[in-house]
Amino acid sequence: MRALIIDGYVDEPACLGVPPYMAPYPRYIAGAMIEKGIPEEDISYRTIDQLRAGKEKLNYDITVVVAGTTVPGKYLRATPISMGELRELSHLGGTKILGGPVRLGFGEEGGTSAKELELTGFLPAKQDIEAFVHDILDVPSDPASAGHRMRTTAEVARWGEKGAFIIKQHPDYPYVMCELETYRGCPRHSHCSFCTEPFYGKPDYREIRDVVNEVSALYQYGARYFRLGRQPDLFMYRAKKGVPDPEAIEELYRDIRNAAPELKVLHMDNANPVTLAQFPEESRRIAEIIVKYHTSGDVAALGMESADPEVIRANELKASPDEVFEAIKLLNDVGAARGESGLPELLPGINFVHGLKGETKKTFELNFEFMKKVLDSGLMVRRVNIRQVMTFAGTPMQGYEDLAAKHKELFLRYKEKMRNEIDMPMLRRVAPVGCAMKDVRTEI
Structure with a gap:
């Protein structure tokens, strides 16, 4: 199974994941994938800015998009994922998962109201995306049957260590x-x-x-x-x-x-x-x-x-x-x-x-x-x-x-x-x- 983690960037009251910062989410997700038997060489990581700049053909069995700026700011050289880009990614093949703070609503700038996501094509992680990815890999033939839950500190202890390798694929590494x-x-x-x-x-x-x-x-x-x-x-x-x-x-x-x-x-x-x-x-x-x-x-x-x-x-x-x-x-x-x-x-x-x-x-x-x-x-x-x-x-x-x-x-x-x-x-x-x-x- 080939997996892709797309970092659409996050910015929350207590978490920053816009370059040069890398949030824990992609690392936890990579660690959950490792724990479920996907080898390192089959797990890829791309930022949304990398996808914009390149012409890479995305052909993966599972694609996980992390996104959500609940306290959006002004960024020097990175731009969080847009709704149009999410719609475009929703047409990819394979299993597609969307989560992170975006589960609370999608917004691009302050002074506005975040909108509820109305996207088809994605399986939305309604609670913690890292736990959702982990549990989906238990039922790969029926991903829609996976439940939604919050992860535990014991789980992220394991996943944070196991997913550390993914930083080498970050463009700022x-x-x-x-x-x-x-x-x-x-x-x-x-x-x-x-x-x-x-x-x-x-x-x-x-x-x-x-x-x-x-x-x-x-x-x-x-x-x-x-x-x-x-x-x-x-x-x-x-x-x-x-x-x-x-x-x-x-x-x-x-x-x-x-x-x-x-x-x-x-x-x-x-x-x-x-x-x-x-x-x-x-x-x-x-x-x-x-x-x-x-x-x-x-x-x-x-x-x-x-x-x-x-x-x-x-x-x-x-x-x-x-x-x-x-x-x-x-x-x-x-x-x-x-x-x-x-x-x-x-x-x-x-x-x-x-x-x-x-x-x-x-x-x-x-x-x-x-x-x-x-x-x-x-x-x-x-x-x-x-x-x-x-x-x-x-x-x-x-x-x-x-x-x-x-x-x-x-x-x-x-x-x-x-x-x-x-x-x-x-x-x-x-x-x-x-x-x-x-x-x-x-x-x-």
């Missing part, structure tokens, strides 16, 4: 950035109105040894670039009774370093600012541990989303402006010193989402004023991510997709103002004239 999962699911009792992470349920922590074994397997296949990015809040990994556990974080980082002694990059993503504000002692210790073991130029993305108290209340957002400011200060205290790469060790990134319930013209002013306060305080943020919400069925934002369009022109003016008056002076602070950055790889 050996510079591919391997996104690593520590856990998924939201630990909060109430959830941000727009977020899709709650669809994964409560936190499902992977064992430290399983993450490390996956890193070891990837390293043996030539991986040198890693990001602990597939989790909503790294500081809460293996938390005990809702309290961060610095010892677990240290064990994870130390063992990764031992498993991949000559890695080039070890970065992180996603930290809940409330965690840092409510548990400053534990969070400071975790930040110090990260700086001890990581590579510099690291970013802890803080999902502030809004500085407007009305928007925060209406959308069950995570943190107040004061709490976010405290989180920014803590990360600067620990991570502002320059590391070996020439960049600061560990800085916060700030995420804003527009088009949420309760948004008014005042919201844009409050967001700008907050960032101006950060700038004027002499603090640093590595980057500011500003986007408009994409709404999904089953979230509290369902039915409110018109809010983003209401302020579209104001949003564009505000975004330009933020770029010119906040981003540019902040970048000059982070990377001033004369700053020498080492081992830089340009994308464009």
